[in-house]
Amino acid sequence: MVLLALGTLPPVLWLYRIFGTQIPWRPGETVSLSASLLISSIALWSVMLIRRGRFQWAIRQLMLLVAVILVVSYALTGLGAHVFEMPVQVLWLFVAGMMIGRKALWSMYGALVLALMLGAGADVRNEAMAPGHAFGDAVIRSVMFLLIALVIDRSVAALRESLKDAMARSAELEQANAQLLEEINAREQAQAQVLHAQKMEAVGRMASGLAHDFGHLLTLVDGYAANAVKATSEDERTAALEGVRSAAARADAQVGRLLHFARRDPGLAEGFDAAATIRDIAPMLRQTLGAANRLELGLPEPPVPIRLDREQFALVLLNLAANAADAMPEGGRFVLAARVVDGTTLEIAAGDDGGGVPEPLRERVFEPFFTTKPPDHGTGLGLAVARDLVEAAGGSLTLDPGGSASGAMFRIRLPLDVQASLGP
Numbered sequence: 001m002v003l004l005a006l007g008t009l010p011p012v013l014w015l016y017r018i019f020g021t022q023i024p025w026r027p028g029e030t031v032s033l034s035a036s037l038l039i040s041s042i043a044l045w046s047v048m049l050i051r052r053g054r055f056q057w058a059i060r061q062l063m064l065l066v067a068v069i070l071v072v073s074y075a076l077t078g079l080g081a082h083v084f085e086m087p088v089q090v091l092w093l094f095v096a097g098m099m100i101g102r103k104a105l106w107s108m109y110g111a112l113v114l115a116l117m118l119g120a121g122a123d124v125r126n127e128a129m130a131p132g133h134a135f136g137d138a139v140i141r142s143v144m145f146l147l148i149a150l151v152i153d154r155s156v157a158a159l160r161e162s163l164k165d166a167m168a169r170s171a172e173l174e175q176a177n178a179q180l181l182e183e184i185n186a187r188e189q190a191q192a193q194v195l196h197a198q199k200m201e202a203v204g205r206m207a208s209g210l211a212h213d214f215g216h217l218l219t220l221v222d223g224y225a226a227n228a229v230k231a232t233s234e235d236e237r238t239a240a241l242e243g244v245r246s247a248a249a250r251a252d253a254q255v256g257r258l259l260h261f262a263r264r265d266p267g268l269a270e271g272f273d274a275a276a277t278i279r280d281i282a283p284m285l286r287q288t289l290g291a292a293n294r295l296e297l298g299l300p301e302p303p304v305p306i307r308l309d310r311e312q313f314a315l316v317l318l319n320l321a322a323n324a325a326d327a328m329p330e331g332g333r334f335v336l337a338a339r340v341v342d343g344t345t346l347e348i349a350a351g352d353d354g355g356g357v358p359e360p361l362r363e364r365v366f367e368p369f370f371t372t373k374p375p376d377h378g379t380g381l382g383l384a385v386a387r388d389l390v391e392a393a394g395g396s397l398t399l400d401p402g403g404s405a406s407g408a409m410f411r412i413r414l415p416l417d418v419q420a421s422l423g424p
Contacts, residue, residue: 002095003062007044010036010088026080035073036088039066059099066092067111074119078128079137086141090148097152105156109149113142221248269393271307271417274346275299275338281314285336288321293328295321298337304346307417308393316389316397319382320350320410327354327408346416351409357399365399390414 014033017023042065049058070089089112097105120138123129129137221244228240278299286295306313317336324334332353341347357365368384387397395414 002091002099003043003047003050006088006091006095007040007047010040013088029077031073031077035069039069042066056100059095060104063092063096063100063104063108067108070115071111071118074115075122077119078123078126079116079119079134079141080123080128089145093145093149093152097149097156102153102156105149105153109145112145116141269308270310271305272310273303274306274313274348274414275301275304277310277313278317278336278338278348281317284314284318285321285334288318289325289334292331293325294333296333296335298335300338300340304338304340305417306346306393306414308389308414312389316386316412317348317350319386323382324350324352324354324408327352327356340416341413344416346412346414348412348414349409350412352407354407356408362399362401366397 014036042062046058046062049055049061070092092108093105093112096108116138117135120129120134123134124131128134223243225240225244228237228244231237231240278297282295282297289295321334324332328334334353335349335351337349339347366383366387383397390397390412393414395412398411398413400409400411
């Protein structure tokens, strides 16, 4: 843009000088006009070079030719012929300093001073001015250009320093962003590993209950098989075989539910009915609690839609059931009750008949790796992971205040998803 201005403005100024003023044509102005038009042509040529990607070559070539033309033009015509061009000469200082550097700026200033002194000498030789007046005028112009060059020099230095600092900050920011992305990826991987570990711990707890249930199913299979052997009619044999198939189907369903829960799939938020899901995972909850404990459900009949990953929701409840089972080694009751609060929030209360949480430990139950269980009986991550999962879904998991003899009561609050499209 600057070079376009340098290529177009001087011809416009000279047109104004020729046709818009009544100032008599001075000696030497023809040479000055020719030099000005030559410089404008070079500026426009440099614009073409820049458009082709040869920026530095174009600017340096332009500055060198301008310096030579200025020196020659002043030496031939003197100072008076160049009064009209002084604003344009300031632009040469600006272009040299801004687009090349300090060395180019002061080289251009030196060329201007040399041209002024040669111009003063030309005026003295041509007897256009007295020596004192001619060289005094050259000195005044030199000082004026010096002040302008100093301003450009300091401005360019400040600008380059600011750009350097900005580039350094940008590099630091990019490095910090890269580190942050690495930390986020590592955290996500660690969280996925912790979630899978919690699933495996829950699966391990369900194993004993599953074995108990499979014992009942195998007893049924054995009884139906015995009936089939003893059957005296085709109908009795068919009924016995149907019983075997029914028991096998129940066993297959339990195994499928357990394998589906244990899969290492990424979390996928979806809308679903929380009450229906709790009913679906009730067998897994009973297996986690063990035969000595019983599960009681208090669930609303109307759908209560929420939005989060269904398997993570099951993991939260299984963690609470596992803690309840540990708190009731002699047997007891684990209650899951759900209700809608204020029409916008689902509250699930999970309570047990165990010894509760002592007051000194109540503030630490959600700390990662904090556990009161003996070694090899838990990682201390269950409640911490459960709270993170609930909070990630926009809810909360809290422990009700109460004495240690009244058991523990945890409350899960999740926002209702009234626009959810409930799946099966």
